[in-house]
Amino acid sequence: MPQWSGSDRRSRLPADWVRIRARILRRDGYRCTHLDDLGERCAEPASDVDHVLPGDDHRDANLTSLCGWHHRQKSSKEGAAAKAANWRRQNAKFRRTEDHPGLL
Numbered sequence: 001m002p003q004w005s006g007s008d009r010r011s012r013l014p015a016d017w018v019r020i021r022a023r024i025l026r027r028d029g030y031r032c033t034h035l036d037d038l039g040e041r042c043a044e045p046a047s048d049v050d051h052v053l054p055g056d057d058h059r060d061a062n063l064t065s066l067c068g069w070h071h072r073q074k075s076s077k078e079g080a081a082a083k084a085a086n087w088r089r090q091n092a093k094f095r096r097t098e099d100h101p102g103l104l
Contacts, residue, residue: 014058021049028065042067054078 014020025046032042046065053062066074
Protein backbone atom coordinates (compact mmCIF):
# COMPACT_ATOMS: atom_id res chain seq x y z
CA MET A 1 0.00 0.00 0.00
CA PRO A 2 1.60 3.25 -1.07
CA GLN A 3 -0.30 5.20 1.61
CA TRP A 4 1.59 3.33 4.33
CA SER A 5 5.06 3.86 2.86
CA GLY A 6 7.32 5.64 5.32
CA SER A 7 4.77 5.32 8.13
CA ASP A 8 5.05 3.38 11.39
CA ARG A 9 1.26 3.46 11.83
CA ARG A 10 0.69 -0.22 11.06
CA SER A 11 3.25 -1.31 13.66
CA ARG A 12 1.47 0.82 16.30
CA LEU A 13 -1.86 -0.97 15.84
CA PRO A 14 -2.74 -3.55 18.50
CA ALA A 15 -2.11 -7.22 17.75
CA ASP A 16 -5.86 -7.91 17.66
CA TRP A 17 -6.62 -5.05 15.24
CA VAL A 18 -8.34 -7.42 12.78
CA ARG A 19 -10.88 -8.40 15.47
CA ILE A 20 -11.32 -4.80 16.64
CA ARG A 21 -11.87 -3.64 13.06
CA ALA A 22 -14.47 -6.36 12.41
CA ARG A 23 -16.28 -5.47 15.65
CA ILE A 24 -16.46 -1.76 14.74
CA LEU A 25 -17.67 -2.47 11.20
CA ARG A 26 -20.36 -4.78 12.62
CA ARG A 27 -21.35 -2.19 15.26
CA ASP A 28 -21.80 0.48 12.58
CA GLY A 29 -23.82 -1.81 10.31
CA TYR A 30 -21.03 -2.00 7.71
CA ARG A 31 -22.03 1.51 6.61
CA CYS A 32 -20.07 4.76 6.54
CA THR A 33 -20.84 6.88 9.61
CA HIS A 34 -19.91 10.24 8.05
CA LEU A 35 -22.65 12.83 8.45
CA ASP A 36 -23.13 15.58 5.86
CA ASP A 37 -24.03 19.20 6.63
CA LEU A 38 -27.72 18.25 6.95
CA GLY A 39 -26.97 15.44 9.39
CA GLU A 40 -27.63 12.73 6.80
CA ARG A 41 -25.49 9.62 7.06
CA CYS A 42 -23.43 8.53 4.04
CA ALA A 43 -25.10 5.62 2.22
CA GLU A 44 -21.85 3.99 1.07
CA PRO A 45 -20.57 0.74 2.57
CA ALA A 46 -17.76 1.15 5.10
CA SER A 47 -14.38 -0.22 4.12
CA ASP A 48 -12.17 1.45 6.73
CA VAL A 49 -12.11 1.87 10.50
CA ASP A 50 -10.75 5.26 11.49
CA HIS A 51 -9.67 6.88 14.74
CA VAL A 52 -12.04 9.76 15.56
CA LEU A 53 -9.24 11.59 17.39
CA PRO A 54 -5.79 11.00 15.88
CA GLY A 55 -3.37 8.94 17.91
CA ASP A 56 -3.14 5.49 19.40
CA ASP A 57 -6.41 5.36 21.35
CA HIS A 58 -7.92 2.11 20.05
CA ARG A 59 -10.98 2.08 22.33
CA ASP A 60 -14.31 1.48 20.59
CA ALA A 61 -15.52 4.99 21.47
CA ASN A 62 -12.64 6.46 19.43
CA LEU A 63 -13.20 4.28 16.36
CA THR A 64 -15.68 4.73 13.54
CA SER A 65 -16.45 3.11 10.19
CA LEU A 66 -15.91 5.16 7.04
CA CYS A 67 -16.11 4.56 3.30
CA GLY A 68 -12.81 4.88 1.47
CA TRP A 69 -13.65 8.33 0.08
CA HIS A 70 -14.53 9.89 3.45
CA HIS A 71 -11.53 8.22 5.10
CA ARG A 72 -9.19 9.72 2.48
CA GLN A 73 -10.82 13.15 2.91
CA LYS A 74 -10.45 13.06 6.71
CA SER A 75 -6.87 11.76 6.60
CA SER A 76 -5.92 14.37 4.00
CA LYS A 77 -7.27 17.20 6.17
CA GLU A 78 -5.43 15.84 9.21
CA GLY A 79 -2.20 15.52 7.22
CA ALA A 80 -2.50 19.06 5.85
CA ALA A 81 -3.15 20.43 9.36
CA ALA A 82 -0.11 18.58 10.74
CA LYS A 83 2.05 19.85 7.89
CA ALA A 84 0.88 23.44 8.45
CA ALA A 85 1.52 23.18 12.20
CA ASN A 86 5.02 21.85 11.53
CA TRP A 87 5.66 24.67 9.06
CA ARG A 88 4.54 27.24 11.64
CA ARG A 89 6.85 25.69 14.27
CA GLN A 90 9.80 25.73 11.88
CA ASN A 91 9.04 29.27 10.70
CA ALA A 92 8.86 30.55 14.27
CA LYS A 93 12.50 29.56 14.78
CA PHE A 94 13.59 32.16 12.25
CA ARG A 95 11.20 34.95 13.15
CA ARG A 96 12.97 38.21 13.96
CA THR A 97 12.59 39.45 17.49
CA GLU A 98 13.95 42.93 16.72
CA ASP A 99 13.56 45.37 13.87
CA HIS A 100 15.89 45.12 10.91
CA PRO A 101 18.66 47.77 11.18
CA GLY A 102 17.69 49.20 7.78
CA LEU A 103 14.19 49.95 9.09
CA LEU A 104 15.37 52.03 12.09
